[in-house]
Amino acid sequence: MAVFPYTEKPLGLQANSYPKLNSNLTSNFNCTATENAETSLVLLLMLQARVHVQGHCRTCIRPCSSISISTSPSSQPFSLPIISELIAKQHWSELKTHLKDSNFIAVLHQLFDAGADPVLILRYFSWSQKNFNVTHPLELTCRLLHYLANAKKYSKIRAFLDGFVRNNEKHSNSSIFHMLSMCGNQFCANSVIIDMLVLANVKNMKTRLGFEAFQRAGDYGFKLSVLSCNSLLSALVKENEIGYVEYVYKEMVRRRIEADLFTFSIVINGLCKVGKLNKARDVTNDMKAWGISPNVVTYNTLIDGYCKKGGLGKMHKADAILKEMVANNVRPNEITFNILIDGFCKDENVASAVKVFEEMKQGLKPNVVTYNSLINGLCCNGKLDEACGLWDEMLGLGLKPNIVTYNALINGFCKKKMMKEAKELFDDIMNGGLAPSAITYNTLIDAYCKHGMMEEAYALHNSMLERRVSPNTSTFNCWIACFCRQGNMELARKFLREMEVRGLKADPITYNLLIDALCKEGESRKAERLLNEMFKKGLSPSHVTYNTLMDGYCREGNLKAALNVRLQMEKEGNRANIVTFNVLIKGHCMKGKLKVANELLNEMLEKGLVPNRTTYEIVKEEMMEKGFLPDIEGHLYNISSF
């Protein structure tokens, strides 16, 4: 083996062509097949200029894999076959010794040019990156990806991209796409690589980048797989980015990426979660048109959508879908029943929930979720005894309560001011091998605060910290609500600041509390500024927010401002609910505008809203006792039934 040492900077060679190359390096050449120095020099220059070296050694006709080049300060060269073997055997420390101060990028180039095994190159790539603590140029990364794609080493690409995406902060999608197309224009390889890039981004919680890559793939005409698109859609749904979900769905159709059952179910779920139920039905029809039948998951998703966002008569609509499902020979499962039971409970119709529960037992086994929904429903409707009965029933069936079960029942005791029993249940949690969650603590802290047991509340907060359960925004909301109730705004503000110091963000409930507090101080204008701040922060005000502010203006006698808030609320897609009407009716009564109040009452009834106890009290105290008989036809009887 002959060595051809050159003095520094031969023939105008720039020593800093590579970042690690020092000017005082001596470049050594080693051509195992020939002793032709000229050949070696040409090869080196080509490599330095990043010209791809291919073919054979000029004089010996050996493949160039037998030629190795190093830029090393010592006279010791490296040999490609040896390196290959060391990489293959993963003898890293030996490899390190062998390479000494060689330019690892030059080695990489050589491995590529020598047509080495792609998996071997990948190994060296990863090792050198880690060992020298550097990031290889994007060009080499893309070259490697192409190399692997051509060898159909897809699982290797997947794993590689996973690591790449996790650590990549330098390269934008734009440069990755650009470099990838520069390195090779095999269309299929590029499509496969980009497809896996989308997936890798999604899996690493970089949904935004995944979406961006999806968009760019469209610009480049790369065809993505339905699997990656579904993962992207699923992540977008979880992050509540339904606008993007609709976009991706439409794009898939346009790009002729064939949507499957999963695609449709995910999109339907996304639409349901934000209450776009009609659109969800449209997608259900789309899928049927494509010859794909909704399955139990699709139907469950739709039923759940109606249960949670169906508005008036939602349980009837949910029931209609159940019938449609059965008519299409799709059998309801435990989850279907759980959804319905929870729906009836949340609709304050526990009786129907229990009926569905009994029906379910005919052919299916209720599980812990079933019991949790029912226990919670009963607790929220004051039926603590029945809830306890179900607790015993589930234990009898060998079903183990989980933390959700505990939380629901603890909440039930709290609502009945049975704090001793609530605490006993709390202390029992650990016996079952469970741990209290933030919700457990929040429930109890809130209840102690509400019942004026401040010492107990503080103690629980401390125990929460000791057990390393992080207080969340809800925890602080409980405290802020507590101090607002006590009129101690200074302390409320202190906790708000403390919350923000801990990096916890105010949520819509925090804002409602602050808006309510300002309104009670007669500062409704300032409260409205907080409402606008919510929009700026991307938080959506709920009915409660608008109703609270409306109530504030009504108390101040500013009906015009209150009505404006209603307009804004409806513009934002929130329909007036029962509380809205109660607030406005009462506001108008207080100002003696009984005729307008009566019109509002009629409007409310026309909209099918069911008057509640508060409505009744307003009508009785503010209208009837003042000699005004509301003109609400047959509804007066219903109102009087309270």
Next chain:
DNA sequence: ATAGGGTTAG
């Protein structure tokens, strides 16, 4: 790769 349960605000 798609579906279900628990806390805080009017």
